Amino acid sequence: MSKKSKTRNGLIAALDVGTSKVCCFIAYEGDDGLRISGIGHHLSRGLRAGTIVDMEAAQDSILGAVHHAEQMADETIRDVIVSFSAGAPASRSVAVEVALNGHEIGDNDLRRVLDEGRLRCNGSDEERTIVHTIPVGYTIDGSRGIRDPRGMYGDSLGVNIHVVTAQHGPMRNLATCISRCHLDVADTVVASYASGLSCLDDDERQLGVTLLDIGGGTTSVAVFLEDDVIHTDVVPIGGNHITNDIARGLSTPIDYAERMKVLYGSAVPSPADDRETIDVRLIGESDDAGSNPVPRSQLNRIIRPRVEEIFEVVRARLEASGFAETAGRRMVLTGGSSQLPGMYEVANQIFGRSVRLGRPRDIQGLAEATGGPAFSTCAGLLHYAVGQRLELPELSAGIYQGAGGRLGRVSHWFREHF
Secondary structure, three states, X not given: OOHHHOOOOOOEEEEEEOOOEEEEEEEEEXXXXXXXXXXXXXXXXOEEOOEEOOHXXXXXXXXXXXXXXXXXXXOOOOEEEEEEOOOOOEEEEEEEEEEOOOOEOOHHHHXXXXXXXXXXXXXXXXXXXXXXXXXXXXEXXXXXXXXXXXXXXXXXXXXXXEEEEEEHHHHHHHHHHHHHOXXXXXXXXXXXXXXXXXXXXXXXXXXXXXXXXEOOOOEEEEEEEOOEEEEEEEEOOOHHHHHHHHHHHHOOOHHHHHHHHHHHOXXXXXXXXXXXXXXXXXXXXXXXXXXXXXXHHHHHHHHHHHHHHHHHHHHHHHHHHOOOOOOOOEEEEEOHHHHOOOHHHHHHHHHOOEEEEOOOOOEEOOOHHHOOHHHHHHHHHHHHHOOOOOOOOHHHHHHHOOOOOHHHHHHHHHHHHO
């Protein structure tokens, strides 16, 4: 386990700051794997589409979630692994090659080619922060598919690096807000990457899969192939947009619209929808006012177009990126809004792929209430922290996975000077 994965008392702390909720998991790695010791979640305030718009409100939400987790674990945490979907994350690939002169490849050669890639990434866009620089395949004299080139011989060593960047401002606001809660950011992880580590199995990551994490304010995308995450994206549309559509369409308060969506909503119509009615409380009316019945079909006619929009936007962006067909015929939906009935059917129709629901895997101590798709990202942060992140070579993982992290930079400095 890398030092940067642990809090100062040896526990691992993960913090998922989402648009609809803030979640904190505290865990430790035992002989039988990851085990949760503390869980806290709090209604999210001060965020819109994953971006902080009210620092004080967001700070209160973070403090509430962390406090509940600390109380349950009977521990005080200092460092957290943080997920993000803010700052318009962008994904691209950088290819780098260095000369070897025929000698055996060692750690110094690996460090040299990765340093060259990092320098190119740092100089390519001064307005964005590099969050991940992930090696996704080495080449020796043009031969591809090499996972770890150390011990091999050749005249040239190349690497393709998957670079994930985000805008400076939103990332700095997130870090500042967390620091005001007296917490240090050990590392930052794009939300869809973390969710993939949590709910995808080994065969899916190897053969190719597209993961959609449908949250409250955003839908995060990650494409995995040959055990690597090769593309990430974030679409600023999520479950809250469906709720707002219901509130406007039926003239009902937002919290009541959310309740109707959860209890009665579906993205796929049913023959019985016209016969079933739902009592709707109108904006400004008291709870004891007379009922305003509407057919369930009217509710679902509001839901369906927004669900289709989410998937169509994702499909268009995947096609524009060139990764639409890379991940084969498999798709996994996760995130709180993925549980809306009919989501799989609509996704299957629009993408033409087999679709399943993704839940956190391989973590002990998760209660049923916190073991669902809404907690995939937070659980994935724990997997990331203990190094179960696609089995990348230790040298590159310690320095380059999440290179924006404070402790990651300290680790790099020690490696360079000692």
